[in-house]
Every structure is written in C-alpha cells, then in structure tokens.
Amino acid sequence: MAVLAATPALPLHEAGKYVAGAYIVFVALILVYVAIIAARLQRVERELGELARLAEQRADGGPAREQAEGDRHPASDRATPGREAEEMAGNV
Secondary structure (H helix, E strand, C coil): CHHHHHCCCCCHHHHHHHHHHHHHHHHHHHHHHHHHHHHHHHHHHHHHHHHHHHHHHHHCCCCCCCCCHHHCCHHHHCCCCCHHHHHHHCCC
C-alpha cells in the first residue's frame, strides 16, 4: 500500500488527452451501433411492408401463389428460420 501512495498521480494535462481519446472512441462506437440498428430497422420495416402488401392482396382475392399437395417436396417442408415469411413473400 505504501508503494501505491508514493506513486505520483498523472498531471491533468497528460491525463486529459487520454480521457478525451477514450470519450471519442466511446462515442464513435455508439454511433456505429446506432447506424447498424437503424439499417436493420429499415430493412425490417421494408420487409414488413412487403408482407402486409402480400397479405392484403391475398385477402382481396388477388393473385395468390397456391400449390397442390403433390407439388411439395419433403425437403422443402423442413422448418427453417424465416420460412413462413419467405412463403408469404412468395420467395420459395
């Protein structure tokens, strides 16, 4: 403990540079995070709008993509993430 008490503190003019640098890096990381989240949100909103449009078309009796039971392949019935959204969008 005596060694820690004997070590001098950094003068403010030297420490200020490091503190400012740390704040700049921290703010830059927050800005990058916000940009990534905004891009994801924009993509999700675009996909949601597309799904809403397709659902409205189906409800209005518009062109619906229906398949007969014999047209389906067993491999395509596997549950995969986002499978329902792709089927609604007609991407499958």
